[in-house]
Amino acid sequence: MWGIIATWRMAVEGIGKASEMLKAEGDAGDAIETAIKEVEDFPYYKSVGYGGLPNEEMEVELDAAYMDGDTLDIGAVGAIKDFANPISIARRLSRESVNNFLVGEGAEKFAHREGFERKNMLSDRAKIHYRNRVKEVQEQEIKPYSGHDTVGMVCLDTHGKMTAATSTSGLFMKKKGRVGDSPVSGSGFYVDSMVGGATATGLGEDVMKGCVSYEIVRLMKEGMHPQAACEKAVQMFDETLRRRRGKAGDMSLVAMNNKGEWGVATNIEGFSFAVATADQEPIVYLTKQVDGKCVHEVASQEWLDNYMKTRTAPLVEK
Secondary structure: OOEEEEEOHHHHHHHHHHHHHHHOOOOHHHHHHHHHHHHHOOOOOOOOOOOOOOOOOOOOOEEEEEEEOOOOOEEEEEEEOOEOOHHHHHHHHOOOOOOOEEEHHHHHHHHHHOOOOEOOOOOHHHHHHHHHHHHHHHHOOOOOOOOOOOEEEEEEOOOOOEEEEEEEOOOOOOOOOOOOOOOOEOOOEEEEOOOEEEEEEEOHHHHOOOOHHHHHHHHHHOOOOHHHHHHHHHHHHHHHHHHHHOOOOOEEEEEEEOOOOEEEEEOOOOEEEEEEEOOEEEEEEEEEEEOOEEEEEEOOHHHHHHHHHHHHOOOOOO
């Protein structure tokens, strides 16, 4: 029995590689790091790793986290610049007894000392996206922050070990030094091998208000199926935010328990996710809400083709 689930279509190639490792009785930590790195290294995904969208000063600042569900060890980095794979740095930090969450210059010094690859993470495509957005904001009523998709994963291996991991470039044109929910334990991710794990994508400022990933794991610990736990946690917190603040930001959660059962819930239209298990090859689903429930449909080939066509299309500076 093994499984891996991830936010967004962009994760499917990564979980495909992870699946081969898990089939061969590989470690959940190695599998999830491999899967996240695959997303970080693909330049056409503009919200994670190389090619990620920059902050308002046109710098790419990355956040990432890793958690071991056996030991509950956590490693995280925030607002790190000029290093290729923040997920690997986060995993390395999880092995430290203290200093597990490093940000900015401190994270960069640690990464350099540990021999991680330095790389200018600002791609030419990201520069064009940035310059176009500056013009759009000046000329139209367009929010600078649109475009913020975290890749988050939960993984179970054949030995019963579970891991969770996240990686993101955060909000497009965010303030320098801004860190969202993705590297924050309990908000962007949480996993316990005795129960299961969950991870989030969406507007970090709102996800952090509810510790939603931890809440899903807590509900699973009480006996809830991952799907029921995701729906309850997301729906209740969405309602809470709307009641108290008048609105709720984007929020999508994926979860898997220690039996390999999974669940997904969202408060937006058009959320995609990828999953693979011992009984199911890597597949992309689209989720929509029907009568208060989240219904998952297999993405059509037309949708998948259009997804990649849109993201790899040549860019023209406006």
